Amino acid sequence: MSKTNNQHTGYAKLIDCWSPPPEAGEPIGCVATTYTFSPVFFEEDCLSRFLKMESDPNNDGSIFIFEREEKMASVECISVLVDQHYCKGARNLRWDIISARIPKAIMHAKISILYWSNLVRVIVGSANLTEEGYRKNQEIFGSLDFQEGSDIPVAVLKSILDFLKEMVDRCTNSPDQPEVRRWHNFITNIEKRARNWGRIEPYRGGKDIRIYPLLIGTEKPNLFDQVRNYWNEASSRPPEDAWITSPFFDPPDSSNIPAKRIWEVLNQRGMACVCYYVRAVDNKDEKQLIINAPESLLKSVPNKRSSVKIRFTRLTEMFDTKETREFRPLHMKSIWFQNDEWVLYVIGSSNFTTSGTGVGSTANFEANIVYMASRAQNKAAVNVLEKSSLSKSNKDDLVIDEYTVWDRQENEDERDSECLTLLPSVFDYAIYGRNDQIGAFVRFHFGSQDLPKGFSILQKDGKEVFYDERKWMEDGKLLEVTLKWKYDLSPSGFNVIWDGAKNSSWWPVNIESASALPPLPELKDIPLEILMAILTSARPLHQVIGVWLKKKQQFNKPDVVTDPRKKVDTTKFLFQRTRQISWVLRSLKERLERPFYTVESLQWRLRGPIGVLALIQTILREGKSEGEKAFLVAEIVLELGRINPKEDAPKSLKREEVIEELHKIIREIRETILPHIQISDDLINTYLSKAFRESLK
Missing domain, CATH: 3.30.870 (Endonuclease; Chain A)
Structure with a gap:
């Protein structure tokens, strides 16, 4: 379909609608609804276009993984509401999957809301979020673009957004579910930012479509x-x-x-x-x-x-x-x-x-x-x-x-053999999180104590019992159960079986918050010299990371020193690091003074695997003396206090919002990092204390 007058008409590839036009701006988030669903297709085809991914999942390996992690972590919300009969599949927990559990009816709407900083695109059609729907079937769709100056009634956008809020409330068991809150907050943000993006006056006459x-x-x-x-x-x-x-x-x-x-x-x-x-x-x-x-x-x-x-x-x-x-x-x-x-x-x-x-x-x-x-x-x-x-x-x-x-064909509502056995509604929702007491955990919420007899919650392809009726009864039949998660990979869902069930049901898992997710294994314990090189490079971060990961693989060959830190002469490290840190601080200041369009993208720069906290933690891990650690931490804190965010760019976070987040991380460093630095030098202690005072003015 060709694009004319803020809408797509004629013939086109539906998947192309997920790619933003040049003026769209930065990706903010997207929500979608579908009947049948393919998580792999959604993640690798739809999201890669929406997020403006440069790498390819089939050819770029770890570069694609890091770029996807960085860009998903920088948006407000990515969420898909899927009919309960097809709500299954392994996925990246950076995005939510919500099971639409409707008695007697089905969640059959196909809506996608794609929000970039300068444009909201609404796609409504007949195609499910599957490869068949987007590439094989005869389908039909309409694509409506809302932006400043759009001639489509803003009431159309408002009606569809209200419908999305209504659907998720009627299709889920509890408004307290973290994924439901994220859905609502995201739609509310669109309503606020795009309330004037479209036609206000009613239609008159027949000149307009x-x-x-x-x-x-x-x-x-x-x-x-x-x-x-x-x-x-x-x-x-x-x-x-x-x-x-x-x-x-x-x-x-x-x-x-x-x-x-x-x-x-x-x-x-x-x-x-x-x-x-x-x-x-x-x-x-x-x-x-x-x-x-x-x-x-x-x-x-x-x-x-x-x-x-x-x-x-x-x-x-x-x-x-x-x-x-x-x-x-x-x-x-x-x-x-x-x-x-x-x-x-x-x-x-x-x-x-x-x-x-x-x-x-x-x-x-x-x-x-x-x-x-x-x-x-x-x-x-x-x-x-x-x-x-x-x-x-x-x-x-x-x-x-x-x-x-x-010869009437079977109705689409008459579900085929690929459908799931429906999960009883008493299995309310499941959350993956992390706290200081037990680390990573899974929390199960039950709607009542009337759980099916003989139930078991299985992991690892349904071969290992994670929780069952016996343990639940021993725990006192609690409606909320929190269990320590001891495995490296976070779960995207569990298989549930019970007495009399013909097949297992799928219980999807969503995250409590983004902070629950562990860093990518490839980005754990990056050497300080590599981290500083990444932070001072003018190239996109995923490209720099990709170069380093390739070099890291080369180090694993026989007769090659496997620890890159052993290839560096550290005898003059303090002087070298002091000189290098000045470049890092300038780069950090420059990056943090640029416009941010979501709080999540700012948090990625502050708390992500190559952010401010990661840099400080690496210094604490690799510092050769307590004095060196304290001095470098003080320099970073002072630089954070000197950051002067640019005047508000259109649709970006306000200057006051950025400064507030900077002050939060400075206080976090003082409360959680500073106690780990033990130093007897009064001069450096005074310098460190002064750095925190000045940065929080």
Whole structure:
């Protein structure tokens, strides 16, 4: 799809929408919702584009790992709300996965909110966050850009953000879950920063293409009522025709409410027509026409109305390329309404089913966008919308007779064998954290003491019991259990089994806070000389780290000194380090005076593996004397106090916010680092005390 007037129209690669335009600015964070999900695809394809990654996971190895760590650690929030039936997979705990646990219905909306410092992009469509959805299926999507001067109503953004908050509250057990708080805080920040990014005044006339959200869920109007309301805002005459594209329909033995309700939107007197675009196969041997739809669609024509008709049109099969002829399964969902004055186009996640359109007792969570244009005043917009509709170009009407076979495909809601066994809701949420008392830990929250009999929580591919009913009963049937985590790798989830369960269920784990995550093994105990070289380099940090990691691998060859510190003459270390530290301090000051667009990116510079604290801890580890340690720490503290953040850049942290964080880390150094320096030299002690006083003025 090509980008025109702050929106994507026509044809395009959906994955390209995750790449920011040149003016977008720095990545701040993203949240998304999906039904089926691939963590690997999301992390390596979607996030790498959103974060503007320079390295490649397949070719750059450890360089990619460090760049990903640095950039993920610098954003406010990365989170995906996934329907509970598909919420599984190993992942980097830098981003959250939230299981959408909805009784009877499913979380079927496909929304992605990508926030850079100068732009918020909203993607709504039919594609799940999987490789199939983004690269193989026939899908449809709309991409809306909100920024200063945007002509899309800011009310559209507000409605979708409110919907995201509502969904996560209805889909989770507790507002106290850390991942739920992060979700809410991030959306609230978008609302504050982008509250004027878009059109304020209401639509008038037909010169503008009208854009509306069409969101379905608990206590929301159904699809047909919302369409009718939007149509009536523009036209006094109802639409006369509707074209429906949906890969899935209600079961053959159902009353097929959507097929009946569609007629209520159309012209009630005179001509009206509903056309279904369907997959159809000719069985020449049997002289049969096999249609992938239920016969109830044909029987939905209103009684006593001879002026209405129903048509079935064959969808042209799509292939990947002319050379490979790889078939592209239909997964797009859309409805086109029109009369001779207006067109209205609904695209998004709603299948033409009772739960998908929200007309039954239980509605899925669905997300769609409505585009509406005047034929007389905006022919260009009408043409663009028609081109984006795969079905509108198709004219192959099917002849329905006694040889027609109705072969409705299984509904998307009828989950396949890849679905998980659902985790009982009493297993509330699981958190990975860290504290000074026990170090790394896992905390389980239970909704009540009514846990399933014989339950076990397994790790390491379901082969090792981490916690079970026996231990829980010994602990006193607590609703909150904190267990020490003794392993190097942090867990992304646990398998849960219980008596009578056919298969295990997946219990995803999220972090309590970013401080819980251990540093990458490659970045542990970096030698001081290497750390100083990294901090003073003008090249991007991940490139410098990559060079060092390659050299580190070379040191591991036979007959080569494996400790790079042993290759350095340390006899004159104090003088060398004093000279080198001046370069480091200048570099630190320069980096910390640049604009920061998130608190997380500032914290990475202060507390990350190559930040201020890492530098001080390395000095304490490698210093040759207590006097040297104290002197270098004092120099760093003084430099922190001299930092003068630049005047506020647009959308960046305020100067006062940066200074406050600098003072926090100076006090942290004084309280946690200073006691480890034992020195009897009064002069150096006086110099060190003076450094802390001056830096906190």
